[in-house]
Amino acid sequence: MKKRVLLLSLAAMMTATFTVTSCSSDDDFGTTAAQSGILTLSFSGENISSYKSLNIEIIEVNTHQVKTETITNLNSFSLPLPYGSYKITVNGAVISDNEEVSVGAMAQTDIALPATNLHIPLIIKKFHEDFIFEEVFFTGVKTTDGKNYNSSRYFKLTNNTNGVLYADKLIIGQSEFLTTEDKNPTPYTPNTGFPVKAVMVLPGSGTDYPVQPGDFIVIADNAINHNAQTSTAFDLHNADFEYPSNNPALGQVDNPSVPNAKVIYSQMNFNMFFLHDRGFESYVIARFPFGESEDSFLQKNVYEYSYINSAGTVTAKKAYSLPNSWIIDGVNNSVATKFAHTLTSASIDGGWTSVGTIDKDPTRFGKSVRRKVTGQMSNGKNLYMDTNNSSNDFVKDSQPSLKNGIVH
Numbered sequence: 518m519k520k521r522v523l524l525l526s527l528a529a530m531m532t533a534t535f536t537v538t539s540c541s542s543d544d545d546f547g548t549t550a551a552q553s554g555i556l557t558l559s560f561s562g563e564n565i566s567s568y569k570s571l572n573i574e575i576i577e578v579n580t581h582q583v584k585t586e587t588i589t590n591l592n593s594f595s596l597p598l599p600y601g602s603y604k605i606t607v608n609g610a611v612i613s614d615n616e617e618v619s620v621g622a623m624a625q626t627d628i629a630l631p632a633t634n635l636h637i638p639l640i641i642k643k644f645h646e647d648f649i650f651e652e653v654f655f656t657g658v659k660t661t662d663g664k665n666y667n668s669s670r671y672f673k674l675t676n677n678t679n680g681v682l683y684a685d686k687l688i689i690g691q692s693e694f695l696t697t698e699d700k701n702p703t704p705y706t707p708n709t710g711f712p713v714k715a716v717m718v719l720p721g722s723g724t725d726y727p728v729q730p731g732d733f734i735v736i737a738d739n740a741i742n743h744n745a746q747t748s749t750a751f752d753l754h755n756a757d758f759e760y761p762s763n764n765p766a767l768g769q770v771d772n773p774s775v776p777n778a779k780v781i782y783s784q785m786n787f788n789m790f791f792l793h794d795r796g797f798e799s800y801v802i803a804r805f806p807f808g809e810s811e812d813s814f815l816q817k818n819v820y821e822y823s824y825i826n827s828a829g830t831v832t833a834k835k836a837y838s839l840p841n842s843w844i845i846d847g848v849n850n851s852v853a854t855k856f857a858h859t860l861t862s863a864s865i866d867g868g869w870t871s872v873g874t875i876d877k878d879p880t881r882f883g884k885s886v887r888r889k890v891t892g893q894m895s896n897g898k899n900l901y902m903d904t905n906n907s908s909n910d911f912v913k914d915s916q917p918s919l920k921n922g923i924v925h
Contacts, residue, residue, distance in 0.1 A: 552600045554628045559593040562620060562639035564613045568592045571609035571620075577601045578625075578699065578857060598628050604699075604858050607637060608867040608906050618642070619904060621863025623707070640708065640864040642905040647845040648682060648802055649903055651675035651733055654885040654917050655792040655850070656872050660747040667767060669743035669750040670792050673918065674802060675733040677901050679894065682728050684757070685721025688803040688843070689736065689778075691790065692860045693820070693836045695797040696851035696869060697876075699858050700824040708862045710838035711801050711847070712820050715783040715790045717760055718811055720776050726757070731898020735923055736760065738790070740775035749883060752922040763787040781811045782837055795881065796850035796872050799860040803843040814839075841865065848907050850886065852876060868908030872915075880914075887915040 560571065568591060575584045579601060588594045607622040620639040627633075652673040658666045672689060676682045693712035694700065705712075719726070719736070728734055740759035743750030753759075760778040761769045764787040771777070780790050792798070805814070820838035823831050847861040849869035855876050859869055873881035888911055889902040902910045 553597050554600065554631050554633055555595055556598050556603075556626070556628055557593065557595040557632070557634045558605070559634070559636045560607070560622070560639050561592065561636070562611065562613070562641065565611045565620075565639065566615075567612040569610040569612060569617065571607055571611075574606045576604045576606075576856070578604055581854060581856065600628050602627050605635075605637065606859065606863065606867060607639065608863070608904075608908075609639075611639065613641065619644075621867035621905065623859065623863050623867075625858075640862065642864045642867070644903065644905065645845040646678045646680070647804070648674045648684070648687065648728075648734075649677045649846045649888065649901060650800065650802065650848045651677075651901060652885050652887045652915075652918055653792075653800060653848060653850070654919070655794060655796050655798075656881045656884055657794050658747065658749040658751075659882045660749060665794075666743070666747050666750055668739045668746075668769065669737070669753060671735055671737040671753060671756065671919065672800070673733050673735055675888075675899075675901060676728045676730055677903060679730050681730070683721070683724055684719055684726040684728055684734050685723050686805055687719045688801075688805065688839070689717050690801045690803060690839045690844075691715040691792075692799040694860055695793075695857075696799060696849055696860055697797045697855035697857055702822040702824045704822060707860065708841070708864075710818075710820070710840050711799075711844060711861060711865075712822075712836050712838045713782070714836060715780065715785070716814075716837065716839070717778040717780045717790050719758055719778050729896075731894045731896055731900070732925060734758065735919065736778060737775075738762070738792070739769045740772040741770065751917065751919050753919065755923040760790050762789045762791070764789055779811075782815065784836070793850075795852065795877065796886070797852075797855070799847060799849040799866070799869075801839060801844045801847040801861065801865065803839050804845060806843060809843075846903075848886070848911070850907075852878065864905065866905055866907050868906040868910075870907040870911035871913050883917070883920075884914050885917045886911045886913060887918060888912075 573586045605624045619642040690713040693714045734757040736758045737753040737756035740756035742752040742754045823833045826832045847865040849859045870886045891902045892900045
């Protein structure tokens with residue numbers, strides 16, 4: 518009996534102790550107060566006399582939370598933000614040398630103090646009277662029985678000017694990095710160069726491939742009638758150029774009637790130029806300046822960098838980098854739930870476009886990104902939007918323009 522009374526007493530004491538602890542109003546266990554600080558942004562740029570309008574996008578890199586702001590007639594701005602790591606993209610219009618021009622910029626900062634000041638130099642966007650990306654079809658298609666069909670992808674480049682352009686020796690570069698992850702490589706200078714994992718060059722001696730105003734060229738990964746292989750794929754046998762793979766697993770056949778683009782650099786086996794089917798890459802069009810060539814590019818533009826990998830050790834890599842001064846157009850691609858950063862200078866492309874909204878989006882197949890039409894040229898051809906901001910310039914989740922074949 519005494520033993521039972523003692524056990525009951527101990528149980529009562531434990532219950533009482535638990536009750537007091539769990540009900541105490543002074544206990545803050547399990548509750549964390551969110552901390553925030555004030556971020557003050559200031560802007561400047563060469564020969565800028567006034568700031569007409571600046572659109573600011575701020576992304577927290579861990580949560581992917583996005584905040585957007587627009588300021589007018591100001592070159593500074595303050596806002597509260599939770600502690601975290603942020604990527605900032607700026608696009609807008611300013612007055613420089615008595616002329617309205619477009620500007621862009623990218624920056625990053627950590628908010629870990631009550632007040633953080635960040636100065637962002639604005640870069641005047643460079644517009645070239647040259648080819649633009651009208652469309653990129655990178656997703657590929659599913660066959661009628663639901664299998665991946667790893668071909669029929671293409672670039673569609675358009676002459677968006679009122680003069681004849683030549684496609685000879687055009688360069689297409691594929692980004693070394695992904696828009697969905699930031700490895701914080703060192704060194705990394707996107708305002709001077711575009712690191713690449715693959716580069717191809719179109720043939721020609723200078724005037725072999727004229728393109729009329731408003732017309733386009735198609736560069737296909739294999740210039741055949743893919744529709745004969747599966748009804749879901751496209752007929753690309755009339756492409757202007759192709760870049761067939763030497764990988765025997767893909768079973769590609771070179772079309773002898775279509776000139777081959779030359780892959781002068783690739784990190785993939787079989788010298789492949791293979792597009793990411795979720796669109797986590799960026800692409801640029803470039804031209805060799807006078808005195809430069811394939812050989813001089815490979816000699817002068819090696820890009821060696823390092824980063825801290827997931828194991829906490831240093832990984833060193835070597836790639837190549839296309840100088841920004843060579844680049845005439847660019848497009849960044851990503852998805853909303855994974856976007857980390859753009860890979861081009863803001864002067865080339867200050868935004869990004871997409872197919873799908875999530876990683877491995879099952880609805881992405883058979884869709885492309887296409888540039889918006891803003892009007893017609895004097896010859897009746899489409900005139901396309903070009904603000905060097907793919908967020909504005911492209912239509913996401915588009916029906917491919919070559920779905921029913923190549924028609925000029």
